[in-house]
Amino acid sequence: MSKNIVILGCGAAGLSAALSARKTDRNINIIVIDQEEYPAYSRCGLPFVIGGEIRDFNSLLTFSPSMYKMMRIDLRLRSKVIDIDSNSKTVVYIDHQNRKETLQYDSLILATGASPIIPSISGVNKRGVYVLRTINDCKAIVEALPSSRNAVIIGAGLIGLETADALYRRGLNVTVIEILPSIIRASLDEDMAEIVKSSIERKGVKILVNRHVDEITGSNRVDGIISNGEKFKADIVVLATGMKANTELANRIGIQTGITGAIKVNSRMETTIKDIYAAGDCVESNHMITGQSTLSQLGTTAVRQGRIAGINAAGGYAIFPGVLNSMVSRIFDLEVGTTGLNMIQAEKYGFKVLTGSVSWRTRAEYYPETKSIRVKLLFERGSLRIIGGQIIGGEFVAPHINSLALAIQAKMTVFDIVNLDTCYSPPLANTWSPIVLAAESALSKIRIT
Amino acid sequence: MVRINNYEVINGLYYSETHVWVRIENDIAVIGITDYGQKNLKEIVNVMLPDLGVFIAQGDILGSLETAKAVIDIVAPLSGTVKEVNENVIGKPSLINEDPYGRGWLIKIAPLNLHMELPKLMDFSKAIEWYKTLT
Numbered sequence: 001m002s003k004n005i006v007i008l009g010c011g012a013a014g015l016s017a018a019l020s021a022r023k024t025d026r027n028i029n030i031i032v033i034d035q036e037e038y039p040a041y042s043r044c045g046l047p048f049v050i051g052g053e054i055r056d057f058n059s060l061l062t063f064s065p066s067m068y069k070m071m072r073i074d075l076r077l078r079s080k081v082i083d084i085d086s087n088s089k090t091v092v093y094i095d096h097q098n099r100k101e102t103l104q105y106d107s108l109i110l111a112t113g114a115s116p117i118i119p120s121i122s123g124v125n126k127r128g129v130y131v132l133r134t135i136n137d138c139k140a141i142v143e144a145l146p147s148s149r150n151a152v153i154i155g156a157g158l159i160g161l162e163t164a165d166a167l168y169r170r171g172l173n174v175t176v177i178e179i180l181p182s183i184i185r186a187s188l189d190e191d192m193a194e195i196v197k198s199s200i201e202r203k204g205v206k207i208l209v210n211r212h213v214d215e216i217t218g219s220n221r222v223d224g225i226i227s228n229g230e231k232f233k234a235d236i237v238v239l240a241t242g243m244k245a246n247t248e249l250a251n252r253i254g255i256q257t258g259i260t261g262a263i264k265v266n267s268r269m270e271t272t273i274k275d276i277y278a279a280g281d282c283v284e285s286n287h288m289i290t291g292q293s294t295l296s297q298l299g300t301t302a303v304r305q306g307r308i309a310g311i312n313a314a315g316g317y318a319i320f321p322g323v324l325n326s327m328v329s330r331i332f333d334l335e336v337g338t339t340g341l342n343m344i345q346a347e348k349y350g351f352k353v354l355t356g357s358v359s360w361r362t363r364a365e366y367y368p369e370t371k372s373i374r375v376k377l378l379f380e381r382g383s384l385r386i387i388g389g390q391i392i393g394g395e396f397v398a399p400h401i402n403s404l405a406l407a408i409q410a411k412m413t414v415f416d417i418v419n420l421d422t423c424y425s426p427p428l429a430n431t432w433s434p435i436v437l438a439a440e441s442a443l444s445k446i447r448i449t
Numbered sequence: 450m451v452r453i454n455n456y457e458v459i460n461g462l463y464y465s466e467t468h469v470w471v472r473i474e475n476d477i478a479v480i481g482i483t484d485y486g487q488k489n490l491k492e493i494v495n496v497m498l499p500d501l502g503v504f505i506a507q508g509d510i511l512g513s514l515e516t517a518k519a520v521i522d523i524v525a526p527l528s529g530t531v532k533e534v535n536e537n538v539i540g541k542p543s544l545i546n547e548d549p550y551g552r553g554w555l556i557k558i559a560p561l562n563l564h565m566e567l568p569k570l571m572d573f574s575k576a577i578e579w580y581k582t583l584t
Binding site for chain 1: 466467468486489490513515518519520521522524583
């Protein structure tokens with residue numbers, strides 16, 4: 001009898017697991033169950049649909065339904081799993097026609113993702129208050145655009161700011177309200193965050209930090225918000241206050257969650273119950289530098305973890321090495337990227353840090369299209385190994401972040417980076433790489449020459 | 450040849466809903482995958498095809514195509530015995546992407562029952578209508 005792999009969730013991690021399971025075992029049955037009506041699509045692409053750069057939601061789908069058939073991946077959409085029994089190894093779900101179905105599994109993969117955290121603000125349930133996680137969330141915001149002039153975004157993380165950018169591009173008057181002392185605080189140090197904040201404010205977008213939202217006002221439809229006593233008009237309010245791992249099913253059957261509240265997995269993506277794996281936004285990851293648990297709710301982490309879970313669930317062997325949380329985002333005219341630890345995190349984990357920063361140009365100084373770029377690097381004082389990097393620039397930030405991630409994973413020191421043999425041509429790069437210059441700046445603080 | 454939503458569909462061929470085409474050359478059926486199939490797969494890195502002399506039935510899985518991330522089945526559009534396998538695509542799978550209807554052909558079979566089985570495939574005009582319904 002052929003074996004069954006059942007995957008709960010057809011998002012980035014779930015699909016990646018299904019693909020790699022199929023590559024590992026050409027004959028095993030692979031069944032993917034998801035609540036949504038669409039198969040896997042790029043959630044990261046949603047702000048660009050709001051902003052108008054991407055016209056068609058269908059282009060966000062990773063594969064068309066006919067491709068799943070060709071890959072012999074049995075896709076069951078609009079289906080909600082209501083129970084798992086790890087003793088009988090069964091999954092019970094309600095299908096798209098409201099019928100109760102039971103599936104036997106040999107391996108089960110939980111790729112249930114995460115859901116937007118709804119802050120407990122009075123008025124949060126009014127019409128005109130949105131989150132942005134799904135295509136349907138996105139459609140609702142897009143539909144509200146023609147009749148909207150003012151938008152308030154609650155939360156200045158990446159989702160909040162990318163959404164603010166999208167709404168700004170559509171001509172709305174945008175205000176962003178952040179409870180913490182600086183924006184993108186999960187990734188950027190305050191000095192770097194200030195550069196991004198000033199740049200956004202120069203566009204006429206208001207960003208208020210250290211502020212909470214007292215109330216969302218309006219009779220049945222939102223008309224504004226009140227923050228620290230001050231009123232702001234709003235036709236659209238977007239809640240971007242973080243994501244919470246979907247662990248309800250895991251909790252129900254006694255799968256252990258970790259210190260972050262997400263599902264605990266080992267490096268083979270196995271949960272604490274035999275033959276049940278988990279991957280993506282619903283799991284806790286191991287940080288490659290600190291060795292501690294962290295949340296890494298990124299598309300890149302999801303597909304990489306999904307791949308490992310799929311190989312192992314199909315009888316193969318693969319190890320997930322942990323995360324650095326490398327990220328990049330386009331926020332208004334700037335590209336912002338980080339990898340590894342920032343100062344706040346380094347201090348939290350007890351690292352003493354040497355920093356080096358530089359402001360430079362992306363191409364030759366005289367080249368017309370050249371843009372500004374600022375690089376901040378963190379080195380651990382004892383070993384002088386690179387442990388983090390933050391870059392803000394007009395272009396090329398993603399490849400530079402990837403170089404830093406490689407340097408961190410290869411355990412390079414400030415000396416290795418200072419001696420990097422980089423490439424250059426006036427329209428493409430500067431003679432001096434800003435990564436090398438930032439490393440030189442760190443070295444100059446300790447060298448006695 | 451026509452283009453539906455940027456996918457090439459060629460006259461004189463028969464098409465299946467599993468993105469496979471058939472060309473009848475005298476007593477032989479040449480089989481390959483369509484432009485829609487290769488475009489959706491993107492770069493093909495590996496091809497597995499049946500051995501010579503093997504009998505395949507209509508609807509059977511006759512082989513597979515592998516890309517960086519996916520493995521898909523090639524579903525037999527007709528029943529018959531494998532007479533020839535395209536060694537060129539085994540050595541250079543990207544031929545299937547470059548020229549899916551020409552140099553990227555996959556296998557040639559001696560069909561068992563063209564009379565009954567060919568009508569189950571789509572001819573050129575039916576194929577055009579069907580492609581219009583695909584996203």
